[in-house]
Amino acid sequence: MKVIILPEVQEYLDSLVPILYEKEYFGFEESAIGYVDELIANIKTSLHRLPHKPASVYFDQYEKDMHYAAFKVNPRTTWYAFFTKYSENGTTIYLIQRIENNHTIAHYL
Numbered sequence: 120m121k122v123i124i125l126p127e128v129q130e131y132l133d134s135l136v137p138i139l140y141e142k143e144y145f146g147f148e149e150s151a152i153g154y155v156d157e158l159i160a161n162i163k164t165s166l167h168r169l170p171h172k173p174a175s176v177y178f179d180q181y182e183k184d185m186h187y188a189a190f191k192v193n194p195r196t197t198w199y200a201f202f203t204k205y206s207e208n209g210t211t212i213y214l215i216q217r218i219e220n221n222h223t224i225a226h227y228l
Contacts, residue, residue: 122163124215131218132159154192158218161190162200166213174201177227182216187228197221199228 124132132155139151169188178185178201190198201217 122213
């Protein structure tokens with residue numbers, strides 16, 4: 120099993136750190152970095168074990184036939200990793216196409 124995060128998704132996650140700190144979700148920038156790093160690590164280590172659901176038609180604008188898995192990081196926030204899954208040389212590959220949270224996309228799920 121291998122998880123690949125598209126560069127634009129990684130850029131989004133990297134840009135999330137200063138936003139989380141500036142909006143005072145975290146008191147220290149290091150805490151915001153840890154939050155994002157933990158989210159990425161959680162996706163990479165547990166995506167294959169979580170239930171996958173087909174993404175709604177709304178998400179076809181980004182990529183067709185995606186699925187998603189939910190990652191609850193605290194009582195108020197759930198992150199959704201949207202991905203396509205394929206096999207290459209006997210290895211299952213999860214290609215992360217998009218990451219969003221419940222505050223922005225819950226009404227599309």
